[in-house]
Amino acid sequence: MDLATIIGMVVGGTVIIIAIMLGGSFGAFVDMPSMLIVIGGGMAATLIRFPLAGVMVAFQTGGKVAFTHTKVESRELIDKIAEMGDIVRRAGPLGLESVEIDEPNLAKGAQMIADGYDGSFIRESMELARDQYLTRLMEGQRVFKSLGDAAPAFGMIGTLVGLVQMLGNMDDPSAIGPSMAVALLTTLYGAVISNLICLPVADKLTAKLGFEEINQTLIIDGVMSVRDGKSPALIREMLVAYLPENQRSEELPEAA
Structure with a gap:
């Protein structure tokens, strides 16, 4: 959570x-007309830009990342991969079948090592899984960014609609209030939806995309090192390059 x-x-x-x-x-x-203009218009513009299936996947991905995102630190992955390397050197590839791994792609790589798959096949399969995952994150970011851009625009459209209605009924004082409400509230709704929901989720997906690109590449290189039988110390020293520079010195002494 x-x-x-x-x-x-x-x-x-x-x-x-x-x-x-x-x-x-x-x-x-x-005000229901204002909500209809902002929400309905924003969704309509998004559906024009993206296919329906892509929009549905984007909502699922955005909701998962925004509300249930569990961040796996690169250092934790390095420790787990070094542990896997130690197990393979002591018990062979089949020893990985008893290891508990939470990260899905790392677990997939460990299972393929245990099953004796060819190295090139393992790399290609894991790179495909990584690319598909990153593509889903990128599409989610684009959809929420589109909604964030469309909501204020339709808020402005609603403002113009309300002003036209108000000016067209200046001789009827009872119609001025509802028309003014549409004019002002659509702008409010558009700003709130954009800046409190859509754009923050889009930014979170962007951050997740960059973080996961590094982690997934780290996992692939780590799995291939384990499959090639490299020592845990060498694996750790190779993978520590994926860490921010201020964290590398904390990891390297452990490899000594």
């Missing part, structure tokens, strides 16, 4: 609601 996302959205929503309640009635800020 990613508490940062939940806390951020709850705090942001709470601040907006408190500001509304301090200044008047919450009901005055609920």
